[in-house]
Amino acid sequence: MRSVLFLATAALSLFAGLSTAAPTLQSTDRKVQMPRRYIENEPSAMFSKRQLIEEPTRIKKTKNLAARASTTATLYNYNIQILNTDGSVFGYVAPSSSKANYWTYTTSTTGAVAVALPSSSSSSNLVFAASGNNNVAAFVGPNAASNTMGTGSYNYCPLTGAVATAAGSVPATSTNDYNTANGKTQKVETAVWQYSPSTGALNAVWVNPDSSTFTMLGAIGNTYQNVFLIGDRSAFAKKFNGDTYTAVTFKLTLIR
Numbered sequence: 001m002r003s004v005l006f007l008a009t010a011a012l013s014l015f016a017g018l019s020t021a022a023p024t025l026q027s028t029d030r031k032v033q034m035p036r037r038y039i040e041n042e043p044s045a046m047f048s049k050r051q052l053i054e055e056p057t058r059i060k061k062t063k064n065l066a067a068r069a070s071t072t073a074t075l076y077n078y079n080i081q082i083l084n085t086d087g088s089v090f091g092y093v094a095p096s097s098s099k100a101n102y103w104t105y106t107t108s109t110t111g112a113v114a115v116a117l118p119s120s121s122s123s124s125n126l127v128f129a130a131s132g133n134n135n136v137a138a139f140v141g142p143n144a145a146s147n148t149m150g151t152g153s154y155n156y157c158p159l160t161g162a163v164a165t166a167a168g169s170v171p172a173t174s175t176n177d178y179n180t181a182n183g184k185t186q187k188v189e190t191a192v193w194q195y196s197p198s199t200g201a202l203n204a205v206w207v208n209p210d211s212s213t214f215t216m217l218g219a220i221g222n223t224y225q226n227v228f229l230i231g232d233r234s235a236f237a238k239k240f241n242g243d244t245y246t247a248v249t250f251k252l253t254l255i256r
Helices: 002-045 049-070 177-182 233-239
Strands: 078-084 089-094 104-106 135-139 156-162 193-195 201-207 213-215 217-221 227-230 245-254
Touching: 089 245, 156 177, 217 233, 227 233, 233 245
Parallel strands: none
Antiparallel strands: 078 089, 078 245, 089 104, 135 156, 156 227, 193 201, 201 213, 201 245, 217 227, 217 245
């Protein structure tokens, strides 16, 4: 009987010991897990994970795009092609080797003026790479009777480089290579170019002193190779008969 009681007492003591140990193990487990849960959730106290990962990248890209936009260079990648009336290529507009002379033409793209694509299809400047006088300008010829261009008139405009004049303005005084080199005061217009993006065709529309406009005709001097914008081919050839002239049109072509 005493043996049975002893065994029962021992069993109860063992059970009580196990019951006491179980909460201790659970408490130890919580102590181990609590720091781990705290570390995992710590970033959310100040920032979301998306903010920490994505936003610095997005800000960096924005700054890079702004930097690239501010340093975009002007591309001078078009030539002014000269075409015969049948559409065949005659040559390319080229600056004169001497700024004192009218612009001429070259039969190849070597030496041809390279211009930027106009920002508008009408009343635009043709800008080329130069310091100062960097617009393709039509100026009133020194032997013209007036600044008015039109049918029946022998008045004419050679080409030179000039400081830009405003779109729609009448013939103006503007610094240009021809006047500077020759001590002249010929009137100038630069924003005369009308460009067709679909065909590449390039026309020059002159604004007369009375603000009327006239679409100029192209002509090339066969002997002296000068490029002219004129009002009337017949009247011009009759007046200036020291050379013969070829009727031409103009087109912008991408430099290959």
